[in-house]
Amino acid sequence: MRRLFFGGAALVMLSACATKPPVVEEVSEVVPVAKPAPEVFEPAPLPPVIEQAPEVVEVVPQANLPIPGSQEDFAFQSGGEPRVFFGYDQFDLSPEARDVLRRQANWLNLYTDATAIIEGNADERGTREYNLALGARRADSVKAFLISQGVAPNRLSAISYGKERPIDGRSNEEGWARNRNGFTNLRLRGVS
């Protein structure tokens, strides 16, 4: 229809026949990419919470005080949470941090079955890998201090989470200050 309607187009078609364009290049095979079996793109279900079997305690503890030798006791002795805090881009221990770590060391020297992973953390104002390095320095500051207080080195390991484990989501001085820390992640024997 179009050609009938537009006489000019028919002429172009004719001249097109006379100058047929070059042949299309040779076939290139497009092979499918071998892929691992695709998974459904849904968030994985959270692993079941491992319930800690309650320990049978003979002695009724003092009112409102944690059971001696427990995770809670360790946190309590550390001043609420086994965590010490650092300045921006710093990894040296403040007098307060040393005080907390002395109490942690005393506890660890009392309960010698316990081990700990020292986790170094950074605030979000740094790039991922630099902050991993910074967290490693902080974790080592904590570990070295605990060793200096008599904790056996083989009971302690140090890793860095960089800025991946914030405990405070706020992007302000308070939030950042809380996220720059060294966390003593206590592992009691028989509890994973």
Next chain:
Amino acid sequence: MTRLTRILFFLSLWLFGWFLSLPAQAQLEIDISKGNLDPVQIAVPDFLATTSSERELGAQIADVIRADLERSGLFKALDPASFLETQTNIDYKPTFADWRVIKADALVSGRIQTESASRILVEFRLWDVFAGQQLKGVRFATTPENWRRTAHKASDAIYEALTGESGYFDSRIVFIDERGPKTNRKKRLAIMDQDGENPIYLLGGDDLVLTPRFSPNSQTIVYLSYENSDPNVYLLDIETGRRERLGDFPGMTYAPHLSPDGETLIFTMARRGNSDIYAMDLRSRSTSRLTTDPAIDVSANYSPDGKKIVFNSDRGGSPQLYTMDADGKNVKRISFGKGRYSAPVWSPRGDKIAFTRSGGGKFGIGVMDIDGKNERILTDSYLDESPTWSPNGRVIIFSREYRGVDGRREVWSVDLTGQNLRRVETPGMASDPAWSPLLQ
């Protein structure tokens, strides 16, 4: 010169000449100048077909090509509703006058033919509308299910024909998928096509996984995993699913990258709190230590010829960028601008280094020459980081994080010139993108 060749001339100037023409005093200015290049107007009609299933593929393929080219920022795909000519056979010259009227600079006319149930032929001709000349003609043979990759390959061929640069559309992006609140975020290794399609998880998601990086020459990635609370570098072959812990070292290993030939792993190990750079030959597993400074040495990766290494160190008092020879000798600081510099990545073309610069409470992505000259900051936000290059070294994608308790993480893209800033589609929150080499 026809309009198209004129545009191509300016396009090549734009691609190659930008940095040379910058006045020296402007080098530390943030300059996000946009829209000072006319995009090439390209018409991509739906590919011709006979059967209805072919027609559907033909429309989808043309859609993907239009989207690929538009996303590059170098092209404007004209609205098919404006087309005057409906070609019936791509083996005849188009009626160029009809395409000139709608101001098309280039025309892609394509066709699909079915050879058998499992084999289709997809072909196209790329025309310079003003010169009335065919610039490119390609035919692909593939399975109907593989139409999407075929479309990306066609986009690459068109991009290459019109810019003289190899494309980057037939490639994938590996990234960290992030779900949940900021203080309890699940991070999981995932991969998708460069346009955000076909996202799949690569790992189960039980362990924290960070910083995936592609081998420059294969579909293999290296990354950091916190399996068993023992953070270490792992390797994953995406095509076979083979996964392997690389080495057993006395300290945490992280910040992995592979050499251009894929045979050497360069990484950082933290020992007694001190991070230094090491290289491991993946065949012999022999490891050499490349830095010994008590400062942080991290984020090392190779130049494309494998002879040099760029890395991040705070040995001068604040994090800055340094280069050294592959054996660790000849260390030179290359960043001297205001602020803190980190996360350097050597361009696959070899002539530029992308990085993150922070200062004044902001983080931006920048590029500089390998000697630190001609620094140019391309983006600026609360937290832009982790740049990675497209296979042709023309586009940088990076992580962007927003301020606050709800701080989202997204992947963004920007041209080497600082133009065409846009978000990259991801299934959820995402970070740490790494671009694959072109698929084979």
